[in-house]
Amino acid sequence: MEKVLGSGYIIERVTRMHGGAQKVVYRIDCRNGFTCVLYVWDLTMNYFQEEIANGQTDDQPYGGRLFELNNTYLTRRGVRTPALYDLNQDRDRYPFDYALVQYVEGPKAEAYFQHADSRVKAALFEQLGEMLTIMHGDERASHGELSRFGLHPRACHLQQLENANVQLAYAARHMDSIGANQSKLLDKLNELEARIEPRNRYGFIHGELGPDHVLVNDKLEPYLIDIEGASFFDIEHEHSFLEFRFGEYYRYLKNDALDSDRMLFYRFHHHLSLISGGLKLLHRGFPDQRFARELAGAHARSALQFIGQ
Structure with a gap:
């Protein structure tokens, strides 16, 4: 100091x-x-x-x-x-x-979901939407982190396909409902991936932007935190995450030019990944065990809905 x-x-x-x-x-x-x-x-x-x-x-x-x-x-x-x-x-x-x-003095953006004044909520989430428009609109012809930009040979969604396979295997070992439906979930994952057409334009995304990764100061200004995972990537990866994390407030953040096939694939990927993520936090002594258990359970239910379970 x-x-x-x-x-x-x-x-x-x-x-x-x-x-x-x-x-x-x-x-x-x-x-x-x-x-x-x-x-x-x-x-x-x-x-x-x-x-x-x-x-x-x-x-x-x-x-x-x-x-x-x-x-x-x-x-x-x-x-x-x-x-x-x-x-x-x-x-x-x-x-x-x-x-x-x-140090940003103020609550996380999720606290404003319950704010009594709709004008305050609109002012905050509109600012966040403007920040995302700047990030996602700064496009590149290659994807990857700033430290390794353009060095990834595979399409970015194929990285997530591989990751989803790994996370699904972990979840299947530790959650009965996932284990019993592992092959169906894997078939659905491959089916959704097969619909995706090639692309060579990528925006800059946060990578895990929930309302808990946005701090709000006393001037109602949002600040993004936990930015280490940001990279150039399919912006649908971000929007499919924003959609279920922000709920009704996603309307301030949405983009009308998104690829629906990518949105569906990444949404399913997020569910599989977060089942595994919640289980790993649960198994590895994360302090908030209730949160970890509920995270895994909620996303297991969401993933199973994709296969009609």
């Missing part, structure tokens, strides 16, 4: 903040009234370290490099995300990256 901000920034209190599955987050309060956030990408505290160690992720979203690249990219385009004060990737004193980041 002293090295980055100066000798007047004396730490008074450090508080662990909850919610992250791939990094540890702390709030730092200083005696002079300043508050910031410390991000720590410690692989030993990552709930998906097994997948990372086995090479099941395309990059290293738990590290600081992608955070820095995506932070710079978004900020330059006027898309709000907490400011980066300092990033340390030396790994000389500690075996992990860490960063000091702006």
